[in-house]
Amino acid sequence: MTPVDTATLAALFPSASIEDRRDGTWITAADLDVEAMARTMTRLGFRLSTMTGLAEADGETTIVYHFVISGHPVHIKTFTHGATLASITPILRAASWIEREIHDFFGVRFVGHPNLAPLLRPAELREGFFRDAATVPLQLTRWQTEQPS
């Protein structure tokens, strides 16, 4: 039983494409007001499970917000513009570490995040190193310095 059905979601996100799949409802919206979306999903009782970053070839990043309510997952997909997206941490505290991780891995700047400090990124790697690793070999400074001369 889905407390929030596809028709309701379609009304909430009129410019988005919505698809029901085996693993939940997928919503894709290129220009999404993520702050308004976070407020709406919170008001409806959804829990933010996580967010996924996907590197695009043009330097942008696809961001998927994974919400769940009463056993029904809803995945909302949008895209960064100029490697930037509004932070939803001021609305959903649970997003804080997730946005910091995506910043570490893909270099996305979440505008409005209260503390976008490195979370998992080793000091010798720059932000967005997952993206770098797709095109250039990782420069593992510590490994190189520990090699016998």
Place this chain on the structure above:
Amino acid sequence: MTYTVPLGPYHPALEEPYKVSVQCGGDTVQTVSVEVGYSFRGIELLAQRTGWVQAVTLLERVCGICSHVHATTFCRAIETLAAIEVPARAVYIRTLLCELERMHSHLLWAGLAVEYIGFQSLFMEVSNLREGVMDLLESISGNRVHYGVNRIGGVNRDISDIGPIVEQLGVMGEIIKRDVVPALMESRTALTRMRGVGALSPAQAVEWGVVGPIARASAIATDVRSDLPYLAYSELGFTMVTQSAGDVLARVSVRVLEILESIRLACEALERLPPGPLRAFEGMPSIPAGEATVYTEAPRGEVIYYVASDGGDTPARVHVRTPSFVNIPALEAMTMGQQFGDIALIQASVDPCLSCTDR
């Protein structure tokens, strides 16, 4: 007088590295900040450079405690993406190992927790029980830690003799009911040390988005096994354990009672083990382009895998969200206003896994 105490990254209470900086006024905790990342291995990145079959082995190594859950969840994501139907016998074997793994994780945690409160005799009893679960896992899979049972489309190993396993689980259940449950939930030692300590209210649990036993101890009735039934859980039935106090004692109670439910589920899975093949296909799988997100209830709570394929030989993207990643930040809410001396116990009650968190 206000002072700041750094706990970790080499830790007084845990074997894994992370840092908790605590600012105190007298003995009362005023602010807390948590730093992780000391165990970062880049497993998600490595998975994208590894073949589909090899990635199962790699992702099983996200964690040394809930390794089977990671391999299972990754396989389930691929099977969802590629519309692969897993044979019923393989589904039941996966379910059995999930529950044995939950037992050994909860028993390990219970042993450590009682050691922190100075209950050494119970620590030895619980460790002995956990060793029995490890023996069962070894007898089934050939391995004590990374079981290597999962493969895409099924499992690698069969179970031939279920009688001794059911018998062993029955004996463990009796010992847990007789010794462990009263010692942890009723004894004066446990109640005095854990009741009212490190409480997380239901509203705070929602605010911080905690999952698993932490959420259930704060009266949030969430468990992937009932919310989004997978493997054999809808056929086996499942009783969720919740508590309302949200304190360390409630977290202990949830885990102890969940061990008993895991024993029931494991026995049920064994007794109803269906006949049939172990895998959907032989040889290497061909994974079409697409994406899938799946949810599994690990011992510490909800695990999420997002897997994308571009139709190639390696995953295009693997994202792993572990329960500790969302439970650890809530330490801030649990420790604020508490006594400094309770910090070690409160953070242990979260059962934080840094190997999972950092990946």
